[in-house]
Structures are given as C-alpha cells and as structure tokens.
Amino acid sequence: MTNHVSRRSFLKSAAGTTALVLSISSTPSVLATDTDNSGNVTPCLRFTEDGQIFVCVPIPDMGQGMITTAAQIIAEELDLDPNQTSIEMMAFQGHADAEGRASEGPMPQGAGGSLSTMMVWGPLRHTAAYARDLFLHAAAIRWSVPLNHLETRNGAVYNKNTKVSLPYKYLVSDTRRADYTVLRGNTTPKAAKDRTLIGRDQRNVHALAIATGQPIFGIDSDIPDMKHAVIRRCPHLNGSLVSYDRDALLALPGVKHVIEIARRPDDLSRPRILPAGLAIIADSFWQAKKAADMAEIEWDGSRAAGESSAALKARMAEHLETGEVADSKEGGDLAKAMAEADKVIEATYYHPHWAHACMEPHNCIADVKADSAEIWTSHQSITESINAAAAATDLPISKITSNVMRCGTGLGRKYAPDFVMEACILSKAIGAPVKVTWTREDEMEQDHVNPSAMYRMRAAVDAKGRLTGWHVRTAADGWIRNAAMEPPMGLVDNYRGEWGYIENNVRRGPWRGPQHNTAAWVIQGFLNEVAIAAGKDPLDFLLDLYSRKDFQKLDTWPFPLLEYERFRKILKAVAKDARYGRRMPDGWGQGIAIYHTFSGTCAHVVEIEMIGDTDYRVHKVTSAIDCGLAVNPLGVRAQVEGGINDGLSAAKYGNFRFEDGVPVTNNFDSYQMMRIGEAPPEINVRIMDFGDEDPRGTGEVALPPLIPALTNAIFAASGKRVRTLPISENL
Amino acid sequence: MTTVTFKINGKAASFSGDGDMPLLWHLREDAGLKGTKFGCGIGQCGACTVHINGEAARSCSVPMAALDGTSITTIEGLADGERLHAVQEAWIKEDVAQCGYCQAGQIMAAAAFLKDNPNPTDDDIDSGIDNLCRCGSYYRIRKAIKLAAQNLAGA
Structure with a gap:
C-alpha cells in the first residue's frame, strides 16, 4: 500500500482546535479507508486538544464485554487508564459487495461465534501502538531529544532524563511533524512482559453508567418528532393478515396511522424473515400498545394449523x-x-x-427520507443492521447510517433483520421517524x-x-x-x-x-x-x-x-x-x-x-x-x-x-x-x-x-x- | 382523564392523562428517566423495579391512577447527589453487570431488600430477590448484596 499523508487526519472543529484521528488497521502496514478533512471518517481512535480520547469500538457489546475489552487493549498500548477514555461505537467501515449488500471491511462488525476479542485483538493493539509512536516521535522532535530517552506513562510522554512529562493532548498538533513514514510498519505492540493492563482484571467501563441508569441502550434512544409503533404480528407460526377494522383503530386516543406490514418473503413455503403484521402508530408507546391490544384482527394461520x-x-x-x-x-x-x-x-x-428471551426487547428507531436513512438500535451486527435497513428501504447502503447502541443481551437473536426492517418500513410509509418497540410477548412468539x-x-x-x-x-x-x-x-x-x-x-x-x-x-x-x-x-x-x-x-x-x-x-x-x-x-x-x-x-x-x-x-x-x-x-x-x-x-x-x-x-x-x-x-x-x-x-x-x-x-x-x-x- | 400528583426523586410532579398507563412509561417517556427498564410488562422480571414510598415496586404493573400522593424513587434518584448508594458502589466493585440491562432493577430491588434484611443470609437472598438476569450474573449479584450489607452496617 502506498503511503500518503491522509493516513492521519487532523480535524479542525468549529472552535479551531485540532484532533488526531486514526483509522483502524488490521495489520501494522495496512489501514482502512483513509480519512479526510470533511469529517467523513471511520475512526478507531480520536485525540482532541482538550484531552479527550475517544475509543471507537468496532463490534457491538451485548454483555460479552467488547466495550471494556476494546478500551483495555487501547489503554494498554497508550499507557492510559481505560476509564479515562470516552467510548463510541465505530461507524460501519465496510463496503458494498457486487450485489450491493453491506460487506465487512477490515474486520467483522458483528458479535458472533465467540469471535469478538479475537477479531479486535490485533487491529486495536496495532492502531493504538501506532498512535503511541506518533506521540513519542512528536515529543522527540519538540524536545530535540533521541527517541530512546522517551517513554509513555499515564497518558503522557515522559522524558526519562529530565523527568518532564507532557500529556498527549499537548502533542496532538505536534504529531503532524512526526515522521510517520518511518513509523509505518514499524510500530510494535507491547511485549507480554511489559503489559500492565492486558491479562489483569478490568471492571466494566460502563459500570457507573449502568449502576446510575444512564440511557446507553438502544431502547433508551429518542429522536425529535418520532412516533411510536406497536405491531400486532401474525400469532401463527406461518400466516398472513386477513382483515381488521382500520377506522375503529384510528379513532382510539393518540393513534395516527395504521399500517399493514406484509410477510417477507411473500412465499409462505419459505421461512419467514418478517412476519405479517399490523402496525399501530401513535404519539406514545402506551397509546400504541393499548390500541394494538384492542385491535380485532383476523389472521390466516391455516398453513401451520395442527403443528405442535x-x-x-x-x-x-x-x-x-x-x-x-x-x-x-x-x-x-x-x-x-x-x-x-x-x-x-x-x-x-x-x-x-x-427461546432467547433477550433481556432488552427488540427495538429500533428509523428515520427514512427520500434519499437517505438513519437507524438507532440494539443489534449484534452493525453490518447486518445496515443490510436490514437497505432491504426495507431499497436505498443503497452508502445512504444508510446505523447507530448501534449497547445491547441488553443478544444471544444470537439480535443478529436478525426483522425489527430494523419494521422500523424502516413504517418510517418510510409515514414520512417521519418511527420507534418500534417489541413487547415481551412479541419477542417470544416471534423468536428464532x-x-x-x-x-x-x-x-x-x-x-x-x-x-x-x-x-x-x-x-x-x-x-x-x-x-x-x-x-x-x-x-x-x-x-x-x-x-x-x-x-x-x-x-x-x-x-x-x-x-x-x-x-x-x-x-x-x-x-x-x-x-x-x-x-x-x-x-x-x-x-x-x-x-x-x-x-x-x-x-x-x-x-x-x-x-x-x-x-x-x-x-x-x-x-x-x-x-x-x-x-x-x-x-x-x-x-x-x-x-x-x-x-x-x-x-x-x-x-x-x-x-x-x-x-x-x-x-x-x-x-x-x-x-x-x-x-x-x-x-x-x-x-x-x-x-x-x-x-x-x-x-x-x-x-x-x-x-x-x-x-x-x-x-x-x-x-x-x-x-x-x-x-x-x-x-x-x-x-x-x-x-x-x-x-x-x-x-x-x-x-x-x-x-x-x-x-x-x-x-x-x-x-x-x-x-x-x-x-x-x-x- | 386522571390527574394525580406525586414526587419523583424528591421533586414534585403531576400527571394528567390515561390513568391506566403504567408508571414505567411515564418515567421513560414523559419524565425522561430511561434508567428504569421495560422487560416483560407483567411484573415478572423486575427490570422496571422502582421504589414507591420506599418499597420495591414493579413499575410496569402500577397504573398512574394509583400514584396520587406517593413518593417515587428511580435508579436516577438512588444516589445522594454525587455520593452513590452502597448498593450501587457494591455493584461496581463486584463488577456485576454484563449487558447491564436488568441491573437498575436489580439494584433497586436489592436496596429495598436490604432495608428489611440488613444482614441477609443466602436463604434470605434466595427468597427475597427474584429479578431476572439473562446474562446470569447471579453469583456476583449475591456477592454485591452481601458487600453492600457490610458497607451499610459500617456506615
């Protein structure tokens, strides 16, 4: 891979401060899509001059500890306290394949096969080691001292001779002067004997947020002007919607729309991806739920009749x-x-x-516009959440933004596309943002x-x-x-x-x-x-x-x-x-x-x-x-x-x-x-x-x-x- | 239309609307308190546990009409300002949370439980706590309850 300057990107914010942004590398010498100055980046690590260090986690956390492990791995190479990093989820960094489906980039962005830590282990260490070496080189130039006089300690570069240390934030701008061409391919993660974090107990970096009830899960998301949908889905293992009283539902308090959702695929002989359903869209979850409970719906469940x-x-x-x-x-x-x-x-x-009985019932907010869509959800796979949105909206994946939040368990079920598709179908139908929240009954009856x-x-x-x-x-x-x-x-x-x-x-x-x-x-x-x-x-x-x-x-x-x-x-x-x-x-x-x-x-x-x-x-x-x-x-x-x-x-x-x-x-x-x-x-x-x-x-x-x-x-x-x-x- | 007045986390609050609506949805959607979680809607799993007049209650199954004159504490109001409740501290110390979704309810249940059981045995915990955790963090929940009890006794 040829070298070019945009390996690192310096973002000028409105306030005029600089940030060092590193994209993730799957090997020391190969980086993902480079960043540019437009802010359209898929960062792994971002350092700001006010001292914030953002760790972008590549794979969703559903309780397996990915967020903590990612922070721990990065903090090890940079000699940081993992709790001093700010956590974000990494944006989708893959690409469209020949059929237009979202395909994984430098690493899979879904949790499965007990692979999460194995997948991020190499790229995160190498990326963080690269950042560390940039700071060391920047300090060596600034102080005009040889590199071997320097080391990193407690989020700072430390001069072993003068005993002076300089926190990374003061070196963010200076990293421009570092000779990254020398560093390319020559950064090495710490040897096992030098580690102070990896291999040692690290508490959940979200522990305080969880213990104080911070809104960090997908179901906690809200966006302005969104409506709430509760969906009555075909209760039969396989079937379709026959009839219902639309006017009676529209007359109920808060109900704004009643939308039919067709089973996918429509061929009943094939396994369902999306069940047939009737969505009640209202101003609040409770209004939608109450109306949905009152709906009298006739279903055709003959195909699965008699199965037990x-x-x-x-x-x-x-x-x-x-x-x-x-x-x-x-x-x-x-x-x-x-x-x-x-x-x-x-x-x-x-x-x-x-049954999975995922602790957090499935949910998704979709905001589908004519030429773009954005979703907020708890999903096991960033990549598959985008494919689900694309399938439901017919938009190219490049026009879809997925914000995957912390998942209240996934257990394999949150890999599926159905709840994302439903939100996208409904938002597209009414031309406004829609939040779909599954009830527990939905979660079990529609389980895989x-x-x-x-x-x-x-x-x-x-x-x-x-x-x-x-x-x-x-x-x-x-x-x-x-x-x-x-x-x-x-x-x-x-x-x-x-x-x-x-x-x-x-x-x-x-x-x-x-x-x-x-x-x-x-x-x-x-x-x-x-x-x-x-x-x-x-x-x-x-x-x-x-x-x-x-x-x-x-x-x-x-x-x-x-x-x-x-x-x-x-x-x-x-x-x-x-x-x-x-x-x-x-x-x-x-x-x-x-x-x-x-x-x-x-x-x-x-x-x-x-x-x-x-x-x-x-x-x-x-x-x-x-x-x-x-x-x-x-x-x-x-x-x-x-x-x-x-x-x-x-x-x-x-x-x-x-x-x-x-x-x-x-x-x-x-x-x-x-x-x-x-x-x-x-x-x-x-x-x-x-x-x-x-x-x-x-x-x-x-x-x-x-x-x-x-x-x-x-x-x-x-x-x-x-x-x-x-x-x-x-x- | 039902109108009730009550307190949430020490602050006066009122509600006018559908008296059938469970407290859970008022907290999450009207009051912006998302820490109380929806789990089952039938009072079985305890993810929505809050305190009403100091007692643990499953907010998915308490209608707004029943709340006039009550004082409600949610996970957001459990700490004393910046000072965490002993149960919250114990939860962090024992690293209880995996996914974390049920833990606000677990913490609220444990905090109420410890008021009646300041020195709980394993049997007390077994019969006094029945919140569901799908990550299976029960071993650490038990340790955290015991640690919180010790810390509360020493406080």
Whole structure:
C-alpha cells in the first residue's frame, strides 16, 4: 500500500482546535479507508486538544464485554487508564459487495461465534501502538531529544532524563511533524512482559453508567418528532393478515396511522424473515400498545394449523425409526465393533426448543427520507443492521447510517433483520421517524428458537471397558449436525453419524453456542452413561478417551484443531479444584463434563443435592476454561459464571411450546427461567494458562458442557438419568 | 382523564392523562428517566423495579391512577447527589453487570431488600430477590448484596 499523508487526519472543529484521528488497521502496514478533512471518517481512535480520547469500538457489546475489552487493549498500548477514555461505537467501515449488500471491511462488525476479542485483538493493539509512536516521535522532535530517552506513562510522554512529562493532548498538533513514514510498519505492540493492563482484571467501563441508569441502550434512544409503533404480528407460526377494522383503530386516543406490514418473503413455503403484521402508530408507546391490544384482527394461520411441540417430538421419534437420514460421517467398521462388543449401550435423548428471551426487547428507531436513512438500535451486527435497513428501504447502503447502541443481551437473536426492517418500513410509509418497540410477548412468539432434536445413541465397549464404537442418529428440525460429526468420532475408530432434517414452521436460529449447546449434552451425557455401564469412573473414562490422540482437526465450523493434551490438563485441573470423586453425603452428587465450543474449551464439575425425588439444588460449580490468552480475566470469569447460570436455566426450564401452530409460551409466566434462588452460591473458575499469545473464544464456551455436568451430577445423586429436557418436567 | 400528583426523586410532579398507563412509561417517556427498564410488562422480571414510598415496586404493573400522593424513587434518584448508594458502589466493585440491562432493577430491588434484611443470609437472598438476569450474573449479584450489607452496617 502506498503511503500518503491522509493516513492521519487532523480535524479542525468549529472552535479551531485540532484532533488526531486514526483509522483502524488490521495489520501494522495496512489501514482502512483513509480519512479526510470533511469529517467523513471511520475512526478507531480520536485525540482532541482538550484531552479527550475517544475509543471507537468496532463490534457491538451485548454483555460479552467488547466495550471494556476494546478500551483495555487501547489503554494498554497508550499507557492510559481505560476509564479515562470516552467510548463510541465505530461507524460501519465496510463496503458494498457486487450485489450491493453491506460487506465487512477490515474486520467483522458483528458479535458472533465467540469471535469478538479475537477479531479486535490485533487491529486495536496495532492502531493504538501506532498512535503511541506518533506521540513519542512528536515529543522527540519538540524536545530535540533521541527517541530512546522517551517513554509513555499515564497518558503522557515522559522524558526519562529530565523527568518532564507532557500529556498527549499537548502533542496532538505536534504529531503532524512526526515522521510517520518511518513509523509505518514499524510500530510494535507491547511485549507480554511489559503489559500492565492486558491479562489483569478490568471492571466494566460502563459500570457507573449502568449502576446510575444512564440511557446507553438502544431502547433508551429518542429522536425529535418520532412516533411510536406497536405491531400486532401474525400469532401463527406461518400466516398472513386477513382483515381488521382500520377506522375503529384510528379513532382510539393518540393513534395516527395504521399500517399493514406484509410477510417477507411473500412465499409462505419459505421461512419467514418478517412476519405479517399490523402496525399501530401513535404519539406514545402506551397509546400504541393499548390500541394494538384492542385491535380485532383476523389472521390466516391455516398453513401451520395442527403443528405442535408434542406432534413434532412424535415425528422425530418416528423419523429415527423409519425416516430418511444422510450419513454425516462414517469411519471404520461400526457393525463389527457392535458385534464384537462386550457391551452395547443404547439411549435416546431429546431436547425441545429454547427461546432467547433477550433481556432488552427488540427495538429500533428509523428515520427514512427520500434519499437517505438513519437507524438507532440494539443489534449484534452493525453490518447486518445496515443490510436490514437497505432491504426495507431499497436505498443503497452508502445512504444508510446505523447507530448501534449497547445491547441488553443478544444471544444470537439480535443478529436478525426483522425489527430494523419494521422500523424502516413504517418510517418510510409515514414520512417521519418511527420507534418500534417489541413487547415481551412479541419477542417470544416471534423468536428464532434453538432447534429441537432427538438422538438415538449407541456405543460399544470391549471387555476392558474401553469405548470401541460410537453411533449417533439424529432427527432435528435445524441444521444441527455437530452431535453427529464430532468426537468421540475419530477418537474411536468405528463410528457413524447420521442426521435427518424435519421441516416445520417454527423459525429456528442461532442461540448462545449454536449446535454445541446441545451436542455437548448429548455426547458428554451419553459418555457418562457408557462409562458407568462399562464399570469405569467417568473421569478416568474421559481421560482414556482423550489420550488416544494428541490432535484432531474437526470438520465442523470453525474447524478447530483440538489439542487433547489440553483436554487432559483441563479435566485434571477441574477435578483437582473440585475435589472430584470425594465421598458425598446421600442424595448429593458430582458430575463432570468437558466440551470445545468454537475455539475455546471448558470443563465443569457440578455438585448438587436432591430435594425429594424430582428437584435438586446446585450448591457449587467448579470450572476450568481454556480461552487462550485471557485479556480480561474478570470478564472471562463473568462469561463463565453467566454461561453456567444460562445453562442451568435452559436445562431445567427451557421449553418453547406451540400448539395448533401458535406459540403458547410468550412471557416469563409461561416460559420459566432461573432466578438467583436456584443459582449456585459458589462458583470457582480457573483460567488455564497454556502460554498462548493470543485470545481464543470465551462468551459461548462455558454453557455447553454445563448441561451434561448437571445431568451427570443428577445421576450421581439420584441414579436418575436425564435424557429428555427440560429437567423440571422429566425428573 | 386522571390527574394525580406525586414526587419523583424528591421533586414534585403531576400527571394528567390515561390513568391506566403504567408508571414505567411515564418515567421513560414523559419524565425522561430511561434508567428504569421495560422487560416483560407483567411484573415478572423486575427490570422496571422502582421504589414507591420506599418499597420495591414493579413499575410496569402500577397504573398512574394509583400514584396520587406517593413518593417515587428511580435508579436516577438512588444516589445522594454525587455520593452513590452502597448498593450501587457494591455493584461496581463486584463488577456485576454484563449487558447491564436488568441491573437498575436489580439494584433497586436489592436496596429495598436490604432495608428489611440488613444482614441477609443466602436463604434470605434466595427468597427475597427474584429479578431476572439473562446474562446470569447471579453469583456476583449475591456477592454485591452481601458487600453492600457490610458497607451499610459500617456506615
């Protein structure tokens, strides 16, 4: 890349002060679109002469800690207090692809796959290191001293000889004189031994704002002259609007517009992107909500009529017997292994759909004009929010501005376009800004739930109690093949994984730890059964399994290379920390499980006490996570603790139900979730140190192995094997 | 048309309008106090918890018509000027918040709870707090409640 001056941009504000603005670089020598003096910039870092330092965060924060991690990484290189930076979300910095869709720029700008920290780790460090070197060079020129007399400390350049320091703000203008051509490609982030922030606990930089109720979430946004929309959406899993009384609705207090929203796509045989709906637009949310509740609407729900959770489960059972399955994976001679086995163990597992129940109901403000549109929303992906607005307005993406705010959880659901599209459609229709706020009922009824599946599991063990064959046959209503493709396949030589797809009208989508969240339970739960049937201690059985190979490259996304020496060390560490295998009182039990999710691996030991025959109390969870370099250990532990509690809740209660084609679980009265009273009072998390120089995934890694560790503990405590979720209905 | 007068965060306020409207929407849309959050609308999740006459209440389920003569405290009014409430301080110290959306309600619930339970046991917390957190920050919420109790006792 050729060098040019606009690598840095100096912005003259109306007050005549100068700001140093740096665009983000994905490598030290390659920068994103350069800035110009028009203010049309996509900055990563901005320094003003009045001492403000703006950190622009590339990926939305939905609780995974991206904002804090970004501030921490930048503060490390610049020797700043992270709390002294001002946080902004980075504007979209990608471009239109050949079809005109928003495509990622130097880095993805959506949160998913537990990738956020991994994605920003390099570019943010290199960009901040570049800024630091600019200040050092500027000071060297100003003071006419050699660079090696200078260092950065506490937000200032410090002269080691004279003991004089100069805060960055006084050097903003001087950085123009720095020889950035020498710096280009020659800036180096700090070595690990020199770090003072990365690898140490960093509290949430939004903690004060959150604890004092500052308006930082998407739903807190307001813009002048906006109207409020509440939308009655087709309650049937698939259907369309037939009739309603427009005049009666328009006569209600505050109601200004009644607008029909067509289902997208209009072909009912394809999964819905946007449900059919009727929007009530009023001066206030409450007026719109009250009118929407009173609306008498006739829907055509015939397409999904008769579909129910119970019927779907029955179809899965039938499909396992006689349905069409595709071989996902096969190796060795499974039939021979089964024939020669000392024991063959069989079991059937089933899990229902889970709702996301995002804490912040979906919302979006859109201000659509003839030739441009602007949105304010809580969305997991800046890029996809722009695509949603473009799809709804037919505007080119270059004419769309997306302001993505802090998200009150995302959990996979806030990646979808529907709530952004609705706001854009309505704003375009009435020619004024519109805020769409979903109710909790909307959020659950229109959820894209975690897929449901049933599994026929079969294992062969030899006379020594070693696993010799593994067979998984899956009937699922989603693209969830991991259980039929992942280890122990490959650790045992003889295996087969089969997967059959069952179509229906429930909308499925990603849910924290997609695929892994249930594959881990099925695999690690069944391995526990097999170990016990083979007369082995479950921990010894797992250690034997993971001793058969040192490495295994998986053919499931993101195609990680599993390092089994790490698995063994993680298991031994968590067992030691939990004093696994110690004698427990009657009615108490410990369960252990391990699983890789995306690029991270986590193991838990869960300790429970039975309460009567059908309930239990989780007293303690001990965990060990391999997330590579832990940039913020306090944040990593938060994600593990959260994953544990999310897993406990989903396993015990998660059950999105529908009857006659209509969801019947639509708020927290009918869709139960765990509260503090059932959460473990003791959680101990060990972060494994394997000497990694880079972070791996964290946010979704702890949840998947929690569920089998729990059901294995229930078995140890009660002798009852949970093979059907939710536990609350099946113990 | 309903007219009621009350106090919000110590200041006199009044409302004339639909008496069915829940307090939550008056706070968020009329009073500009966005810290109180909408979560479920049926009093189940507690994201909208405020204090009415010093007691925790779920503002999504309290109609404006019921508020005449009351004194309401929201998360914005919990601190004493610049001095944070002990529960807010404990929440920051224990780094409770992940996404943070439910935490204003959690803090308001905990602040009211500690008035009746100045030295809470785990059982007291289990039965006295039932606000939902979708990030699963319960472990740190429990620690923060205990820390706040200690600090309040020492104050």
